Amino acid sequence: MALHGLTLALGLLVGMSVAAHAAPLDEPLKPLPPIPTLDPKRVQLGLRLFNDPRLSVNNTLSCASCHRLDKGGADDKPFSLGFDGKPVEVNTPTVFNAGLNFHQFWDGRVDTLEEQVHIVVTSPAEMGSTWESVVKRIADDPGYAKDFNDAYPDGVTKPNIQGALADYERTLQTPNSRFDQYLLGNTDALTPREKFGYQRFKEYGCIACHQGVNIGGNMFQKFGIMGDYFVDRGNPTRADEGRFNITGDENDHQVFKVPSLRNVAVTAPYFHDGSAPTLERAVEVMFKYQLGREPLKNDTTLIVEFLKTLTGEWEGKPL
Amino acid sequence: MTVLRRLGLAFIGVLLAGILLFMYINSGAQQAASYIESRDLIRLLKQQDAIWDNEILKSRIALTHNYDPLVSPLHEMARLWQRLDAIEAEPGRHGPSLWEAQRDEYLKLVKEKTRLVEQFKSHNAVLRNSLAFLPTGEDDIQGQFARLPDTYRLELQNVAIDTYDLLLSSMEFAQLSSPDIAAEVLLGLNQLEVNKERLPEGLLNSVEVLRRHIGVILREQPKVNELLTGIEMVPLADRLDTITNLLEKDQAKAAAKYERNHVYLLVFATLLVLILIWLGIRLIRSFAEIKRVNNALQTANDELEQRVEERTRQLKDTQSELMDTARQAGMAEIATNVLHNVGNVLNSVNISADLVSRKLRSSKALGLGKAMQLINEHTDDLGHFLTEDAKGKLLPGYLNQLVEAIASEQQSLTDELAQLSKSVDHIKDIVATQQSYAGANSLLEPLVVSELLEDALRMNSGALTRHHVTVIKEYGDVPRIMGDKHRLLLILINLISNAKYAMAGVSNHARNMTLKADVVDGETLQISVKDEGEGIPEENMTRIFAHGFTTRKEGHGFGLHSCALAAIEMNGHLTAHSEGPGKGATFQLQVPLKLAEGEP
Numbered sequence: 038m039a040l041h042g043l044t045l046a047l048g049l050l051v052g053m054s055v056a057a058h059a060a061p062l063d064e065p066l067k068p069l070p071p072i073p074t075l076d077p078k079r080v081q082l083g084l085r086l087f088n089d090p091r092l093s094v095n096n097t098l099s100c101a102s103c104h105r106l107d108k109g110g111a112d113d114k115p116f117s118l119g120f121d122g123k124p125v126e127v128n129t130p131t132v133f134n135a136g137l138n139f140h141q142f143w144d145g146r147v148d149t150l151e152e153q154v155h156i157v158v159t160s161p162a163e164m165g166s167t168w169e170s171v172v173k174r175i176a177d178d179p180g181y182a183k184d185f186n187d188a189y190p191d192g193v194t195k196p197n198i199q200g201a202l203a204d205y206e207r208t209l210q211t212p213n214s215r216f217d218q219y220l221l222g223n224t225d226a227l228t229p230r231e232k233f234g235y236q237r238f239k240e241y242g243c244i245a246c247h248q249g250v251n252i253g254g255n256m257f258q259k260f261g262i263m264g265d266y267f268v269d270r271g272n273p274t275r276a277d278e279g280r281f282n283i284t285g286d287e288n289d290h291q292v293f294k295v296p297s298l299r300n301v302a303v304t305a306p307y308f309h310d311g312s313a314p315t316l317e318r319a320v321e322v323m324f325k326y327q328l329g330r331e332p333l334k335n336d337t338t339l340i341v342e343f344l345k346t347l348t349g350e351w352e353g354k355p356l
Numbered sequence: 357m358t359v360l361r362r363l364g365l366a367f368i369g370v371l372l373a374g375i376l377l378f379m380y381i382n383s384g385a386q387q388a389a390s391y392i393e394s395r396d397l398i399r400l401l402k403q404q405d406a407i408w409d410n411e412i413l414k415s416r417i418a419l420t421h422n423y424d425p426l427v428s429p430l431h432e433m434a435r436l437w438q439r440l441d442a443i444e445a446e447p448g449r450h451g452p453s454l455w456e457a458q459r460d461e462y463l464k465l466v467k468e469k470t471r472l473v474e475q476f477k478s479h480n481a482v483l484r485n486s487l488a489f490l491p492t493g494e495d496d497i498q499g500q501f502a503r504l505p506d507t508y509r510l511e512l513q514n515v516a517i518d519t520y521d522l523l524l525s526s527m528e529f530a531q532l533s534s535p536d537i538a539a540e541v542l543l544g545l546n547q548l549e550v551n552k553e554r555l556p557e558g559l560l561n562s563v564e565v566l567r568r569h570i571g572v573i574l575r576e577q578p579k580v581n582e583l584l585t586g587i588e589m590v591p592l593a594d595r596l597d598t599i600t601n602l603l604e605k606d607q608a609k610a611a612a613k614y615e616r617n618h619v620y621l622l623v624f625a626t627l628l629v630l631i632l633i634w635l636g637i638r639l640i641r642s643f644a645e646i647k648r649v650n651n652a653l654q655t656a657n658d659e660l661e662q663r664v665e666e667r668t669r670q671l672k673d674t675q676s677e678l679m680d681t682a683r684q685a686g687m688a689e690i691a692t693n694v695l696h697n698v699g700n701v702l703n704s705v706n707i708s709a710d711l712v713s714r715k716l717r718s719s720k721a722l723g724l725g726k727a728m729q730l731i732n733e734h735t736d737d738l739g740h741f742l743t744e745d746a747k748g749k750l751l752p753g754y755l756n757q758l759v760e761a762i763a764s765e766q767q768s769l770t771d772e773l774a775q776l777s778k779s780v781d782h783i784k785d786i787v788a789t790q791q792s793y794a795g796a797n798s799l800l801e802p803l804v805v806s807e808l809l810e811d812a813l814r815m816n817s818g819a820l821t822r823h824h825v826t827v828i829k830e831y832g833d834v835p836r837i838m839g840d841k842h843r844l845l846l847i848l849i850n851l852i853s854n855a856k857y858a859m860a861g862v863s864n865h866a867r868n869m870t871l872k873a874d875v876v877d878g879e880t881l882q883i884s885v886k887d888e889g890e891g892i893p894e895e896n897m898t899r900i901f902a903h904g905f906t907t908r909k910e911g912h913g914f915g916l917h918s919c920a921l922a923a924i925e926m927n928g929h930l931t932a933h934s935e936g937p938g939k940g941a942t943f944q945l946q947v948p949l950k951l952a953e954g955e956p
Contacts, residue, residue, distance in 0.1 A: 065421035139427045242485040249424035256423050256477040263568060288475065329568050
């Protein structure tokens with residue numbers, strides 16, 4: 038109670054702008070939830086596994102090789118190279134905030150991070166390994182074996198390796214972006230131009246698809262609603278069919294999970310095909326193929342400026 | 357037989373207890389509890405489903421633009437379902453595969469609904485977007501119109517109206533997507549296509565954008581409607597109701613079973629209690645039985661003890677009788693021995709006497725008589741006779757010879773008489789022993805111990821002096837006692853005589869015999885006879901008191917044996933002690949001290 042009074046008095050002292058802090062804005066975009074509290078032993082194991090190349094068949098790639106946490110949780114290539122040095126089919130999305138996506142992967146083929154780990158480890162394009170050998174390699178390492186025994190009653194097993202990695206991924210959130218601060222009520226966190234950008238973002242209807250906590254990541258959408266993106270781009274590939282490859286449903290041709298736009302400024306290039314090298318280009322493509330509209334002069338720039346406020350912090354530092 | 361019956365009883369008891377336990381476990385108490393939890397979970401599931409539906413509707417009418425709420429109920433439902441499934445999938449809760457069928461059906465429906473909702477989200481988002489754009493698009497077009505030159509504007513007046521109409525019918529379509537309105541929209545779109553030719557560049561673009569969006573509406577609206585109906589049609593809530601029914605039915609069954617179980621439980625419990633009571637009674641009875649048997653045993657035991665006592669007493673009596681008999685027998689034996697020895701000794705007495713009388717008969721003293729006769733015949737001329745007469749001249753020589761002969765004769769007679777008196781001593785010894793037995797049962801009489809010892813010494817005195825034994829007397833202050841004189845004397849005489857014999861071979865030092873008498877602890881009379889003779893070797897120590905043991909050539913071997921017996925008969929005991937051969941020996945008699953009347 039006394040504390041409350043103190044904050045109030047402080048608020049009055051500092052002024053109205055701080056008083057506004059108390060009221061979160063009711064927007065279609067939501068700030069990040071708190072990072073879940075998980076067993077630190079498991080998270081620690083996940084961290085080690087994430088950086089361990091023994092997960093790939095030939096000891097060349099760790100998760101971190103493609104998902105570089107210092108590069109926005111992805112890499113800067115249109116297509117990362119798999120264990121065999123061949124490029125993978127789609128652009129590497131960021132692992133940051135991936136736990137908040139309703140499905141994993143561009144085509145949303147798995148629901149949980151655990152399944153996602155299974156797919157990546159055994160994918161012939163990415164790590165190309167088998168669980169038999171992964172479990173053996175990890176179990177043969179006395180350090181791992183001990184820590185796994187500490188963290189899990191049944192020690193090193195496939196589900197536990199998946200679980201540890203997934204738990205670690207769940208902690209990979211990037212809080213405190215300037216836009217989140219704004220959403221939480223600190224309306225001074227954004228410059229007027231950025232606020233305009235956000236307003237354009239809403240007005241043009243970007244929020245039809247990119248909304249919610251992760252500003253995306255909660256629905257599937259056809260890439261090219263207002264125009265045939267793939268015909269214009271040329272060279273259609275199997276991966277371009279998106280969700281159709283999973284469901285076989287005629288309605289799912291070229292349907293993809295709408296990606297999260299958090300940290301989008303630091304995860305170039307863009308789109309599943311890595312075809313947009315800059316954010317401006319990506320936004321233009323969105324206007325043309327998703328909105329079917331011509332942005333007014335400068336609006337793209339404003340929106341890009343807004344998108345840049347979505348970059349959060351990792352380990353206390355901005356990405 | 358009883359073992360079998362008991363086993364049977366135990367078996368029935370265990371069986372009943374087992375049944376009770378089984379029934380208790382199966383009593384469905386937990387089932388009832390988990391049924392309530394399941395019902396609660398289903399209620400929550402329905403609630404989440406309703407929330408889901410609600411969020412769908414909110415998106416449908418563009419109340420929210422956030423699609424997260426269309427995802428989150430699914431997580432919650434999955435969590436709830438997992439708990440429900442964990443409870444209900446337990447074996448025995450439902451008929452076989454009943455639950456599995458419900459589960460499959462439910463999961464199928466959830467999957468279907470999820471799929472439809474996903475599609476709804478995608479299509480609705482696009483539709484909302486285009487609908488939201490309509491006013492903006494229209495504004496765009498009207499704005500462009502306004503900027504047109506007046507003449508041009510008049511010319512294109514109906515194009516503007518057409519566009520406006522299209523906008524209206526599109527919006528109407530968004531509300532009531534009937535085929536009529538759809539046809540109207542289509543008509544408008546075609547009109548726009550026709551009008552397009554006449555439009556200037558800028559306007560054309562705007563119209564084109566609007567046209568595309570209306571196209572989207574025309575395409576997406578029915579789709580969204582269709583999806584909504586589809587979602588509505590997914591009988592998820594019904595399925596949950598069915599599951600509730602199943603639960604209810606099975607719960608009712610379980611309740612009935614529970615009730616029935618209760619009755620059984622009651623019956624079996626009563627049975628068990630009855631058995632327990634019966635067993636209790638049995639137990640109490642068997643306690644009584646055990647007590648009875650115990651008592652019987654006790655009395656039998658007591659009787660037995662009595663009988664044993666009696667027997668012991670009888671035995672004791674018999675034993676003392678036997679002892680008497682034995683003593684009499686012993687006395688007979690001793691008498692035989694005594695007589696035999698006396699006989700032997702008498703033999704040598706006879707021989708000695710015979711020898712003496714023969715010697716006396718043939719004594720040279722007779723020659724003295726003849727010489728005296730010669731002298732008497734020649735009394736008058738004795739001088740002459742002795743010097744002149746042929747015969748008389750020989751007489752002094754003859755007398756000289758005679759003196760020598762008589763002296764030696766006398767010596768041998770003395771020796772023979774000494775032998776005779778020794779034999780008589782021996783006989784006295786033997787007789788004394790026999791005498792001490794003869795009065796074995798003699799009464800206790802007042803005795804002065806020192807006098808007793810002196811008596812014993814006196815009886816041995818001849819032998820002691822003969823053997824040059826020095827007696828050292830160390831008599832303590834012993835009061836007058838009540839004692840068995842015969843037995844005491846027997847023992848003392850024997851011990852003294854033994855000591856004397858033991859020192860017979862001693863020549864290198866004085867033959868000392870020490871006699872001691874003391875009272876020990878005020879209740880024991882202790883008399884010891886110590887010699888400095890040949891001693892007793894270790895191996896003989898245990899045997900010396902046995903009947904017939906002797907180390908002496910002429911010993912009869914009943915001395916120490918009878919002494920030990922006599923000591924025991926006086927409730928005392930006789931012990932021997934020796935440091936070994938050549939070291940002397942001490943015999944010690946201990947008898948309980950009984951003071952004579954008048955002694956303090």
